[in-house]
Amino acid sequence: MPNLSQPDNHATWSARDLAVLWHPCTQMRDHETVPMIPMARGEGAWLIDYDGRRYLDAVSSWWTNIFGHANPRIAAAIKDQLDKLEHVMLGGFSHAPAIELAEELLRIAPPGLARVFYADNGSSGIEVALKMSFHYWRNLGRGEKTRFIALTGSYHGETLGALSVTDVALYRDTYAPLLLAPIFVTSPDCYERDAQQSWQDYSIARLADMRVALERHAHETCAVIIEPLVQCAAGMRMYHPAYLTGLRKLCDEFEVHLIADEIAVGFGRTGTLFACEQGDITPDFLCLSKGLTGGFLALSAVLTTDAIYQAFYAEYSAGKAFLHSHSYTGNALACRAALETLAIFRDEPVLERNRELAAHLSYALAPLSEHPHVAEVRQTGLIAAVELVRDKTTRDVFPAEQRRGLRVYQHGLSRGMILRPLGNIVYFMPPYVITPDEIDLMVEVAREGIEITLRD
Numbered sequence: 001m002p003n004l005s006q007p008d009n010h011a012t013w014s015a016r017d018l019a020v021l022w023h024p025c026t027q028m029r030d031h032e033t034v035p036m037i038p039m040a041r042g043e044g045a046w047l048i049d050y051d052g053r054r055y056l057d058a059v060s061s062w063w064t065n066i067f068g069h070a071n072p073r074i075a076a077a078i079k080d081q082l083d084k085l086e087h088v089m090l091g092g093f094s095h096a097p098a099i100e101l102a103e104e105l106l107r108i109a110p111p112g113l114a115r116v117f118y119a120d121n122g123s124s125g126i127e128v129a130l131k132m133s134f135h136y137w138r139n140l141g142r143g144e145k146t147r148f149i150a151l152t153g154s155y156h157g158e159t160l161g162a163l164s165v166t167d168v169a170l171y172r173d174t175y176a177p178l179l180l181a182p183i184f185v186t187s188p189d190c191y192e193r194d195a196q197q198s199w200q201d202y203s204i205a206r207l208a209d210m211r212v213a214l215e216r217h218a219h220e221t222c223a224v225i226i227e228p229l230v231q232c233a234a235g236m237r238m239y240h241p242a243y244l245t246g247l248r249k250l251c252d253e254f255e256v257h258l259i260a261d262e263i264a265v266g267f268g269r270t271g272t273l274f275a276c277e278q279g280d281i282t283p284d285f286l287c288l289s290k291g292l293t294g295g296f297l298a299l300s301a302v303l304t305t306d307a308i309y310q311a312f313y314a315e316y317s318a319g320k321a322f323l324h325s326h327s328y329t330g331n332a333l334a335c336r337a338a339l340e341t342l343a344i345f346r347d348e349p350v351l352e353r354n355r356e357l358a359a360h361l362s363y364a365l366a367p368l369s370e371h372p373h374v375a376e377v378r379q380t381g382l383i384a385a386v387e388l389v390r391d392k393t394t395r396d397v398f399p400a401e402q403r404r405g406l407r408v409y410q411h412g413l414s415r416g417m418i419l420r421p422l423g424n425i426v427y428f429m430p431p432y433v434i435t436p437d438e439i440d441l442m443v444e445v446a447r448e449g450i451e452i453t454l455r456d
């Protein structure tokens with residue numbers, strides 16, 4: 001119930017929040033010193049708090065918000081849907097938004113994908129892909145395939161299955177006793193290459209590690225799961241598309257599935273609609289979420305092939321049906337938001353504009369690579385990252401407990417900018433509606449924050 005006796009301002013909402021909420025990805029005690037900011041409104045690339053202060057959302061609210069906050073087109077589509085049908089269970093029932101969205105996703109996805117399974121968020125989409133891959137092999141009489149191969153530095157979400165194939169210590173280590181034991185193979189992450197080596201050569205060389213793992217484990221492995229081109233949560237670690245091409249061939253050769261988790265990189269983020277296109281591959285499972293609804297509602301989609309679908313299609317008594325259901329599977333409002341998001345891609349030259357913005361971002365960031373505490377400035381499409389180090393030649397890192405990234409975050413807030421560094425990696429993943437001037441501002445505030453954080 002609204003409390004009319006309390007003023008509608010930042011201090012009040014912030015205090016009421018801290019009295020009752022428990023926030024994700026947060027040591028709540030930090031909020032004794034780090035502000036927590038309730039937002040009153042959104043407007044394109046900007047968020048506005050209850051005191052009217054404006055913040056440029058340089059990270060698209062955890063990479064979801066691709067066409068700006070309160071985007072009028074998506075908002076209108078949801079309002080229209082709201083008066084028709086908000087939801088119906090997808091077991092035994094259906095609706096136009098779910099059907100049209102599936103048709104449209106299959107039309108724009110890499111060729112060869114023929115079926116869409118919905119879930120509620122990225123992690124649950126990953127659970128679907130893992131279970132479906134395992135179950136496919138089981139339906140074929142190969143129940144001994146129970147394991148997964150993932151890359152070092154991978155992030156696929158934080159429910160137990162998705163966390164099992166995640167290799168970011170911060171999220172994984174505490175819960176490790178609860179998890180499946182995947183096989184982790186060295187990532188093609190080009191930060192690790194020698195200075196003279198090209199991205200392409202380094203990434204291709206890492207396929208040898210994958211081959212070794214497959215030679216040993218393919219017989220017990222359901223699938224290899226990867227984040228195409230950019231391992232975002234690991235710190236925007238990037239690699240060359242040739243790895244995707246080579247990996248697709250290896251998965252075919254060794255009879256394991258390839259799961260492409262494009263939850264973060266899908267929908268134009270890397271310069272193409274899907275990152276897989278750059279390696280000219282079709283995965284066996286394509287997992288989508290985050291940008292799918294333009295950042296409006298929680299929805300994920302797992303696209304797969306007809307060959308996989310057919311392995312489940314049998315007499316009821318054969319017991320081959322896929323079993324995974326969420327109450328809100330294929331929610332009508334979320335599907336409608338996604339349909340409108342895809343309509344924006346159809347009606348506007350989004351990818352062309354993103355390439356121009358990416359070129360501008362690259363130009364604005366270039367001087368930072370000379371900085372004595374910057375090991376690397378890297379970029380793939382509209383994702384860019386600045387890797388801070390204590391020593392540029394040895395790449396010796398700052399101790400985690402110094403929390404230098406947090407200081408960049410706090411400086412950003414004081415300048416009306418939402419930057420959320422991943423450890424010592426300052427990154428940019430702006431909404432596609434950002435302007436070149438706003439990109440300049442974003443880089444300027446980050447540069448100031450980096451100077452401040454390096455002072456002692």
Ligand SMILES: *Cc1c(COP(=O)(O)O)cnc(C)c1O
Nearest residue numbers: 121122123155156157261263264
């Ligand atoms: C965010 C993310 C997920 C998990 O999605 P949630 O909706 O947060 O559960 C999975 N994989 C990747 C690559 C992601 O970036």
